[in-house]
Amino acid sequence: MCFPDQHYDENLKKCINGPCPCYPEEYTYEDPCSCDMFYECKNGVKVLSMCEQGYHYNVTMRRCASPCSDICPKLFLRKPECCASTRGKPAPVCPATKYRVYLPHPSDSKWFYHCENSVLYCNRCPPGYRWNIDTDTCDDSCMCP
Known part of the structure; x- marks a missing residue:
C-alpha cells in the first residue's frame, strides 16, 4: 500500500511519488461522482474534464453524449469518497x-x-x-x- 500522492510502479516494484500514470493517451475514464465530468489521459496523467452543458459522460461510448434521462443518479449516492x-x-x-x-x-x-x-x-x-x-x-x- 502506497502513501497518498504515490502509486505502485510495477517495473520498479516500489511506491513512487506522483499520480498513477494514465495510458493510452487521450483515453477517457468515468468520474465516479459526477455525470457531467470525466477523466482523460493527457501526457500520462488523468485530468478532470467536463462535458458541454447538457451532456453526460457515456461509459459505453467513452465520450460525452446527450443523457438518456435528466436525472443524474450519482448525485444521490452520497458516497463519502465523492x-x-x-x-x-x-x-x-x-x-x-x-x-x-x-x-x-x-x-x-x-x-x-x-x-x-x-x-x-x-x-x-x-x-x-x-x-x-x-x-x-x-x-x-x-x-x-
Whole structure:
C-alpha cells in the first residue's frame, strides 16, 4: 500500500511519488461522482474534464453524449469518497428548511454542499472553478484556497 500522492510502479516494484500514470493517451475514464465530468489521459496523467452543458459522460461510448434521462443518479449516492476530506473540520449541518441552501466546504473550495429538505449533498465545481461564498456559485475568477 502506497502513501497518498504515490502509486505502485510495477517495473520498479516500489511506491513512487506522483499520480498513477494514465495510458493510452487521450483515453477517457468515468468520474465516479459526477455525470457531467470525466477523466482523460493527457501526457500520462488523468485530468478532470467536463462535458458541454447538457451532456453526460457515456461509459459505453467513452465520450460525452446527450443523457438518456435528466436525472443524474450519482448525485444521490452520497458516497463519502465523492467529497474532499474536511481535514478534521466538521462538515456543515443543514438548516431545517424546505428551501435549497448552499454551504461552503470547510477545507477545499473546489467543493461545496447544498441542502435539500434538510439533507446534505456534497458537490464539486467544474475544473478550474472554485466555490465563491459571496455569490454562492462556482467561479473561475475566485481567488479561493
